[in-house]
Amino acid sequence: MRRTLTIVTAVLAGVVALGGTAAAAPERRGIPDRVMLQPADLGGAATGPVEAGLPHPLLPQPCADTPVPQPVAARSLAADYSPRHRVYENVARYRPGGAQAYVNALKEQLHRCKAGGDEVGFVPVAEDHLGPDTVLFLGTYDEGDRSVAYVAAAVGRYVVVVMVADPVVGAGDPTMANTFASRAMLRAAAGK
Known part of the structure; x- marks a missing residue:
């Protein structure tokens, strides 16, 4: 009886340990905070968090009929940088x-579509302006009268996309997008 109890206890401990490992595994495979x-x-x-129903994609695909490579993990955030500017970041691991x-x-589709x-x-606005594998572009909306500013960059296995929106004026600031994208690229490079 004692031996059976010991075996059952060991099996239960193993199941709990495996369950804990399985539950923690997605967190390890996700995008870490430091990135x-x-x-x-x-x-x-x-x-x-990014508000529900954001009309601007945080991993853009300019040509709706042409797929782009998909990440294995992604994470987004948002911040009110000033009363007029909202900053968004999406980090995707490939x-x-x-x-x-x-x-x-993305570069090819920006020109084609x-x-x-x-x-x-x-x-499209500029390519390789912050180094190789970077692109600055605008996302237009409201019949083309308003825009948000985007920077996308490949850093190792990560794609960092920073978007700056100005809901008051309706013109995202490309300089601000470049500044935050440069910081995001440094974080992605350090988080490899």
């Missing part, structure tokens, strides 16, 4: 080579 922008990177602005493939596909005039869509 994400922190309040210190955002002038002290607190970060939080299999080896996938991050660069995403940015290459760019918005013009009063269209809703994306407009």
Whole structure:
């Protein structure tokens, strides 16, 4: 009886240990906090979740009919940087080579399916402006009259996308997007 009790206890302990490992595994495979922008990177602005129903994609695909490489994990955040500016960040982790493939596909699609005039869509601004595998572009909306500013960058296995929106004026600030993207790229490089 004692031996049976010992075996049952050992089996239960093993099941609990495996359950704990399985429950913790997705956390280890996710995007760690150290890779994400922190309040210190955002002038002290607190970060939080992205609001439901955000009309702007945080992993853009300019050509709806052409898929882009998909990540194995992704995480997003948002922060009110000032009364007028809201900053968004999406960090996606890819299999080896996938991050660069995403940015290459994004660049190609930005030119092939760019918005013009009063269209809703994306407009390329600059490529490789913050180093290789980076792109600055605008996401236009409200019949092309308003925009948000985006920077996407491949850093190792990560794709970092920073978007800056100004809901008051309706013109995202590309300089601000570049500043926060540079900080996000440093965090992604350190978090490899």
